[in-house]
Amino acid sequence: MRGPGEVINWELQRWQKFQRNLNELSKFNTFQKNRFPGLVDWQSWKGFDDFTKACPLTTKVDLEKDRSSNPPNGTNFTYSPEHYVRYSKTSGTTGEPTTWMDTQKDWQWMLENWKQIMKAAQVEAGSRCFFAFSFGPFLGFWTAYEATVQNGCIAIPGGGQSTEARLRIILENEVEYLFCTPTYAMRLIETAKELKISLLNHSLKKIIVAGECGGSVTETRQVIDQAWARESLFFDHYGMTEVGPVAYETPGGQGGLRILLDSYHAEVINPESEEHLDDGELGELVLTPLGRVGSAILRYRTGDLVRVKRGLDELGHPAFDLVGGILGRTDDMVVVRGVNLYPSAIDRIVRTFTKVAEYEVNIQESRGMKEVAIRAECVESVAHALEVAIHNALSLRIPVHCVPPKTLPRFEMKAKRWIKQIEKPR
Secondary structure: OOOHHHHHHHHHHHHHHHHHHHHHHHHHOHHHHHHOHHHHHHHHOOOHHHHHHHOOOEOHHHHHHHHHHOOOOOOOOOOOHHHEEEEEEOOOOOOOOOEEEEEHHHHHHHHHHHHHHHHHOOOOOOOEEEEOOOOOOOOOOHHHHHHHHHOOOEEEEOOOOOHHHHHHHHHHOOOOEEEEOHHHHHHHHHHHHHHOOOOOOOOOOEEEEOOOOOOOOHHHHHHHHHHHOOOOOEEEEEEEOOOEEEEEEOOOOOOOEEEOOOOEEEEEEOOOOOOEOOOOOEEEEEEEEOOOOOOOOOOEEEEEEEEEEEEEOOOOOEEEEEOOOOOEEOOOOEEEOOEEEOHHHHHHHHOOOOOOOOEEEEEEEEOOEEEEEEEEOOOHHHHHHHHHHHHHHHOOOOOEEEOOOOOOOOOOOOOOOEEEEEOOOO
């Protein structure tokens, strides 16, 4: 355990490292200088508290406006064009897809973050790693893939392959670590059942998931463990294109996430008042990467809802843990008959029904009123039981309609199960 003096020294080192970024941004980054004139005073700040008080929050809308006004990629560049060697694009789950450019130094910083995540997941040199990922412009597992290569692992790409082909590669090549979304982990199980492929004999040690809420959901984790006949198989991870790889599963194997505080300054705010929240309060996660300078983000509103627990980690450093992982998104929450409804709440209930192959939530809004209905691939008796379970858990009567097998879409990356339809006034 580190003493108080060592903790203070560690915090000072984080701040000194970040000051070098502020120096670069204040001189060269047009986007940051225009939206944050107070950046010129960075030398007067004594630490992250002063930075937080002075710096405005950044939103996805701010980035989209900058790119719209300065096509195609905006003005958030700290260096001249020849320094940028990596091109990425957000998935477009919320808003328009956004392009992102990185220098090789910033890209390597993200790889180093992934190496910390892999260390926590006990991925060692020589491990066989499979990536069920399309390898398109979405950042996704690109950084994870390259980090495994640098760590001396056997990295097996799964781009352009069917789910059946991927499943057989996982089993035939004795893959030890599978990288995918929680939704795709469920799809692999569904495909194995359809093809009557046994999942009892395999070499998987961890399924490292990202891209969605759900990696820390107990019900989802139990379904995965039961299907593959192994305990604590899921390993949650959190990251996003705008900020990079952020967190890994809290030690203990029960879900929850731990922020990489060597690499990020993290805050939790009230989404409406923007005030900072105490431990245990539901709020929006705000992140400032400490090592991504080429296309820098300061105090980025992630839109992800969390409950923080602050304390000390095993080495005595400050810890910033997200209890239960990512609990939902600010833009996904809908108010139905006075009840705040989040996708994660519905998903937790649905995952207790193993005979529901896939589902979709339809939200219809008319004259400011919202009504919700669920379409599910299951039989009538299961649909009725699901309706009862939702009512018991949420005090909402939400109809569940049965649809034939294979009616609803399957997803490789982020699932889009919530369909919103707003009736236009006549």
